[in-house]
Amino acid sequence: MRTEAISINPATGEEIARHPALDGASLERVLAAASTAFADWRTSSVGRRAEAFLRLADTLEARRETLARLITLEMGKPITAAGAEVDKCARLARWYAENLPDLLADETPDVGGDGTAVISYLPLGVVLGVMPWNFPLWQVLRAAVPIICAGNGFLLKHAENVQGSALALGECFRAAAFPEGLFGVVHADRALVTGLLADRRIVGVSVTAGVAAGASLAAEAGRHIKKSLLELGGSDPFIVLADADLDLAVAAAVEARFQNCGQVCIAAKRIIVEAPIMDVFVTRFVEAARGILTGDPLDPATRIGPMARVRARSDVHDQVCRSVAMGARVLLGGEIPDGPGAYYPPTVLIDVTPDMPICAEETFGPVAAIMAAKDAEDAVHIANNSDFGLSAALWTADVEAADRLARRIEAGAVFVNGMSVSDPRVPIGGVKRSGYGRELSHFGLREFCNAQLRWVRR
Structure with a gap:
């Protein structure tokens, strides 16, 4: 006891x-x-x-x-x-x-x-x-x-x-x-x-x-x-279609994935990008993630502090290592730093598949998994290929098409051209697991x- x-x-x-x-x-x-x-x-x-x-x-x-x-x-x-x-x-x-x-x-x-x-x-x-x-x-x-x-x-x-x-x-x-x-x-x-x-x-x-x-x-x-x-919790998809405003989408994706050191139920845990813009999105995302100030959480300028527990950091790092062993590539981070505390750097993985731990499990830490989709239909299919269904984000210039696509996404909430948030005016909750x-x-x-x-x- x-x-x-x-x-x-x-x-x-x-x-x-x-x-x-x-x-x-x-x-x-x-x-x-x-x-x-x-x-x-x-x-x-x-x-x-x-x-x-x-x-x-x-x-x-x-x-x-x-x-x-x-x-x-x-x-x-x-x-x-x-x-x-x-x-x-x-x-x-x-x-x-x-x-x-x-x-x-x-x-x-x-x-x-x-x-x-x-x-x-x-x-x-x-x-x-x-x-x-x-x-x-x-x-x-x-x-x-x-x-x-x-x-x-x-x-x-x-x-x-x-x-x-x-x-x-x-x-x-x-x-x-x-x-x-x-x-x-x-x-x-x-x-x-x-x-x-x-x-x-x-x-x-x-x-x-x-x-x-x-x-x-x-x-x-x-x-x-x-x-x-x-x-x-969830493994929330963040879908970026080829016609999206790329500057806004990249900035929102970085915030949605790394806020609170990635320890958010409705964080953007699987970033799904339509193939024609995949390379430029990844380049900009990695550049923005590299620029996030990590350090003393009592410093007002710090954007990412330590994870809440050393054990939680170990769990996230294990997910990264197992995913890399299955073929994922690390573009940024992915190493436990020296020194005291439960710090883990902003980490970006590509060549990710749905069966990897970084996607199949909830990733509660500062790790972004970026996946390519052939088109909008494929993006929705990838988004739904999960045991979770808490929230999702969908970025596109075609708002009417977005409404049709959103209805097919298996999630308690879908945010179009915005990151997932909780607000007293609207409900929050999920489906599936x-x-x-x-x-x-x-x-x-x-x-x-x-x-x-x-x-x-x-």
Whole structure:
């Protein structure tokens, strides 16, 4: 049984903090507090909830520098990007606060002379959230804000290396005067956390994780007839057709592949380029990637810091090595640097085939796999030749053709002439082994609701 989580600064390899795990009694206290808070919160007015989330947005903004530094120290995100993550979280809370009356409004389907029908979106209870480390605040709040806005409670099981961020979020909810315990933090042994799904007070689980962890939690939830929402990553295609604006496409592809050191679920992991422009695209892409400033994540000029863990770096390097052994060629990077920390250079591979690990598996690091397509039809075929289906990007000057092609891409979202992004106004989620369910927008708000029908006949 694990008794504590140890946070390691991935830039230096130095220990930051130790966080003791909860025992069974402590876990019960957290769950009991969440259940009690939910009993009050579930009947709260939309106005009360909106005011609380406006306070949360203000709290996040007031603590921006402290939170950003914590993110950087715990998982290596460059400080500028860490600050942007805090800003995005504040905008998320504010957007839901401002739009909550419309998002939770009753619906009144027309049943003619057969009476009056009303559909209300009512909360279910306390939801367990199992969250990853790559966006220590955003990933949590992307799940928690809509769930709590709907009137539910939320218990966070965060990744071990970002326990400081988990506790800091708990402090933000307290500072924003949410009911005590409504947002709880449950760092505990995996068996104890999984056991929560057997408790009647837990109504479901929202998971952002790898496929194996997500499948295990979904199976446990299903065993107890509890709802699960899964976001299990992707191998997202970034398609560039011959008529695309090459300057914009190259710049977006570099950003989409290397942001957050490539540790993004919706990153451009397979770059598929139509044959007539393949050579010039590769030349420009490699030149741009070579110019990315890598270094100290606390330096505001740094664009790529270390990966979050040495183990994660080893996994990515292993994918590169196995792909090279199968015939891929390295045009840039591909070597573990000397020195402390979990650094890995921007890496570019070509002559890549779909069966190589760099394509067949999710690549969670700063490695770009560039593939050639004969034409648009072939590009869509290559894009769909994956077990994953989270998001995709498609670059072309023919927007009408893009809409037809996008409908055939097996992904939860397709971005035309733009990189994949998450935004509270629109849903995010995948198909195939990328998971099921949706977060954000009204879809995310209603995932853990009872869509209750009340039909009064006259």
